[in-house]
Amino acid sequence: MNIEEMIKNKNLRLTVARTELLEMLLKQSKPICYEDIKEYMTMDKATFYRNISRFEEEEIVHSFEANDKKRYFEIKIDKHPHFMCNYCHKIECITDPHTPLLEGYIVESVMFKGRCSACQ
Amino acid sequence: MNIEEMIKNKNLRLTVARTELLEMLLKQSKPICYEDIKEYMTMDKATFYRNISRFEEEEIVHSFEANDKKRYFEIKIDKHPHFMCNYCHKIECITDPHTPLLEGYIVESVMFKGRCSACQ
DNA sequence: TTAACTAATGCGACTAAGTCGCATTTAAGT
DNA sequence: ACTTAAATGCGACTTAGTCGCATTAGTTAA
Numbered sequence: 001m002n003i004e005e006m007i008k009n010k011n012l013r014l015t016v017a018r019t020e021l022l023e024m025l026l027k028q029s030k031p032i033c034y035e036d037i038k039e040y041m042t043m044d045k046a047t048f049y050r051n052i053s054r055f056e057e058e059e060i061v062h063s064f065e066a067n068d069k070k071r072y073f074e075i076k077i078d079k080h081p082h083f084m085c086n087y088c089h090k091i092e093c094i095t096d097p098h099t100p101l102l103e104g105y106i107v108e109s110v111m112f113k114g115r116c117s118a119c120q
Numbered sequence: 121m122n123i124e125e126m127i128k129n130k131n132l133r134l135t136v137a138r139t140e141l142l143e144m145l146l147k148q149s150k151p152i153c154y155e156d157i158k159e160y161m162t163m164d165k166a167t168f169y170r171n172i173s174r175f176e177e178e179e180i181v182h183s184f185e186a187n188d189k190k191r192y193f194e195i196k197i198d199k200h201p202h203f204m205c206n207y208c209h210k211i212e213c214i215t216d217p218h219t220p221l222l223e224g225y226i227v228e229s230v231m232f233k234g235r236c237s238a239c240q
Numbered sequence: 241t242t243a244a245c246t247a248a249t250g251c252g253a254c255t256a257a258g259t260c261g262c263a264t265t266t267a268a269g270t
Numbered sequence: 271a272c273t274t275a276a277a278t279g280c281g282a283c284t285t286a287g288t289c290g291c292a293t294t295a296g297t298t299a300a
Binding site for chain 2: 065066103105106113
């Protein structure tokens with residue numbers, strides 16, 4: 001599925017900003033925040049956040065708050081847990097398919113925090 | 121170990137604010153943010169955050185950022201995973217002892233997000 | 241094509257959690 | 271009690287993210 005379809009399938013208007021934003025998100029290998037990519041985008045900050053919120057509603061994007069008080073985003077395909085290092089603050093994707101289950105809950109995402117391999 | 125010992129053992133000065141803060145934290149059954157308890161405390165906001173940071177350095181307190189952009193705190197005894205509901209935004213402690221391991225990482229905390237039992 | 245309608249955008253102002261600087265107070269050793 | 275350094279309260283500040291509003295641009299139908 002291409003970017004145009006991703007947008008149209010959700011009955012969203014196809015705009016330059018939305019196309020640019022999805023291209024950007026698809027390019028990443030890990031979650032990013034606004035600061036990380038603002039210099040590579042032409043859209044305004046408000047437009048960025050409004051579109052991110054829209055994409056979240058439509059379940060195209062997943063986000064979470066990191067301990068640096070910034071919101072991080074990634075495309076919601078290939079769902080996987082994340083690891084956030086408490087020492088170097090790097091965020092990594094966990095590819096280990098062994099995602100834990102919790103009785104009584106529907107787990108939609110998992111975040112591990114601790115010391116990453118580089119910080120040991 | 122009582123509160124006075126907890127503070128003295130870390131070579132911290134025993135102050136009214138610190139005692140009050142630890143009493144407050146020990147009373148909770150789940151993580152709390154400043155807003156949750158400010159009305160029950162006499163100390164200033166700056167003092168609260170400074171002492172929380174100090175307690176974190178001394179590993180008395182654990183904190184994390186929730187999706188409401190607020191920082192949540194709890195006493196760092198009896199470490200356990202947490203569950204944050206994406207729908208009612210409630211934070212719960214997971215008592216299930218089955219905490220997952222990750223090869224190559226030292227996991228210090230785990231946060232699950234999704235739909236809690238009340239929201240199904 | 242064009243017209244008309246509505247949603248999306250950019251901009252500047254605003255919000256609020258958390259931090260900082262500094263003058264004052266207080267804990268703790270002598 | 272006296273001294274000294276650390277802790278506190280207060281107000282000002284920072285900054286990620288949001289809001290209001292005037293303008294622009296997709297989309298649908300004629």
